[in-house]
Amino acid sequence: KKCFCCVCLCLLPVSQHEVVVGSESVILQCKTTPDLPEDTTVEWTRFDREIMIVHGYSNGSDHLKKQDDHYCGRTKMNKDLLRTGDLSLTLKYPTERDSGEYICIIYRDKDILRQKVVLQVRGQTHDATSIRIAVFCSVISPVLSSGISFPISSVSHAAIYFSTISSSGPRVSSSSGST
Template identity: 35%
Template sequence: TTLFLTPAQLGVVGPGHPVTATVGQDVVLPCHLFPQHDARSLDVRWMRDHISETVHHYRNGEDLYGEQMQAYAGRTELSRDGLSAGRLDLRITGLRPSDDGRYICIVKDADAYAEAIVELEVSAPGPELGKACPGLSSAPDGLAPSVPAVKVTLDPDTAHPLLVVSPDNKSVRRQTEPQQVPDTPERFDSWCCVLGHEEFREGRHCWLVEVEGEQIKDSWWAVGVARASLKRKGWINASPKEGIWAVRYYERQLMSLTWPHTYLSLSPIPTRIWVCLDCTQQQVSFIDADNGVEIFTFTAASFNGESIRPWFWLVSNSLQLFLRDSNPQTPSPALGGSCSSPDTPASPLLDPAGAEVLYRKMQSGSGISWVLSFMRL
C-alpha cells in the first residue's frame, strides 16, 4: 500500500496486504481516508495500475461510467454506506482471472490529491472445483476436463483469393497475389476471411488456434465464430450485430470485436488461443492456452437458431494461423504421466453454466498438487 500526503494533509490508506479471492466470487477492495474525512463530495477513481484505465469513477454523489473499462461494466460498486466516514471501498462482482493485479484508489478535491495501491490476488478454484462442476473429474495428479476438443478444419471454398489454405485444411496464410479460384457465393471477396468447415447448432465445443510468424507483434489477425449465414461479399461489420463473435489483434493491441471494441489488457499477447463455443448457453469464450487466463467471453450471443462456424481473419502476410490438435504426445498428467511438450497446452472446461476458466496455478492441500490436465481427443 502506498500513501501520498498533500499540503492539505489528505491521504489514502489501503489494507497493507494483498486481498485474496477466488474466480467467480465477489470481493471488496478496502481503502479509507486518513485522517478521517467525509468523502461524499470528493472525486474518487479506481484504476488498474498497469494500464491506467478506469475501473470505477465516483464524483459528487454520482457514479460516472463514461470512461469505465468494458471488462468491468456492471460489475463494480463504490460502497455508499461508508463514504461519510471516509471509506472508499470498491466492490467487484463475479471475479475473473484477468481481474488479478494492482489497483489504484485515487482521491481528489480542489486542493488535494492522494492515492493508494491495493493488490488483488485472484486464484483458481481449488480441489472443491470438481464438486461444483459436473463436467470436471479429479485424478490423483490433476484435474481432467471431460469435454473433448473438436477437430476443426478450414473450408477452402470460403477462403478469400489471397488466402492459401494448406492441403490438410489445418492452416492458412496470406499471399500478395490473388489465386485463380472460382468466385462462388460461398467465397469472401473483400475481407481476407475463411470459415471452418464444421457447423455447430448445439452442445459445447472448443478448438485450439495458434498464430505463428516472424513479425507477430506487428501483425493483424482475428479468430472467433460466425453465423453460417454471414455475408461473404463486400464490406463486413465485424461485430455480433453482423453475426461475428471474435477477438482481434491489431496495432499491438488485442481487442474483442464488440461494438464499440473492448481493448483487452493482456501481457504477453496470447498466440495460442482456445475458442470455446457453448451453443446451449449462447456464449463464446477465448482462453489463453499457455496459462489458462480468460481473454474475453461473449454472453447472450444472438445465434438466432443458426449454425455457427469457426471464423478466421488474416490481414498480415508475415504469419500463419494453425488449427492444432490438442492430443498430447506424452501421457496426460491426469493419468499419472507428465507432459512438457509446448504443443499440449492447458485445456479449458466448458461446464453446463458456460465457459469455466481453468488456468495453471499450483495449489496445495493435504499434500496433493492440483494442476490442469491436458485434453485427449
C-alpha cells in the first residue's frame, strides 16, 4: 500500500492598512470560513531581518510564549474566532517600527491558508501647515507737521493678533491689553 499526503496551500488576497503613530490600535484583517475545527492553529508572523511571532493561537487559547518582545502586551484576537472565522489581529499603540508585511497563517486539517496584510504606520502629521503671525498694533498720537511728537506713554491701546493659516482657512483671534 502506498500512502499519499496532499497539503493544500491557499493564498488569500493581500489587504493594506494605514494608520498614524499615536492611534490607540489597528486591526489587521484576516477572515476565513466560520465554524473552524477545534484543532485549528493560527499564527501571525512578520519578517523583519528574521521571522518574528506576533501572536499565536492554538487549542482554543492564545499561545504567546514564542511571541516577539516587541509585541508583548500589544496584541489580541477575538474570543470566538473559530466560530466566526474572524482571525483578525488587534495591534495596540502602533509605531513606525510596526510598519511592514504581516502573514496570518491558518493550519486547518491538512490545509495551510496564508493571508498577507501590509501595515503602514506614519508619523504624526498636521492637517495643515500652521503659520502664526504676531502683529503689534497700537494707536499713537499723530506726529504733527511741525515735528512735535507726543511721548511713548501716549500709546492708548495695544492688541496682539494671531492668525493661523490652515487648510480650513485663516482663523484670527486677538488678545488685547492697555499700556
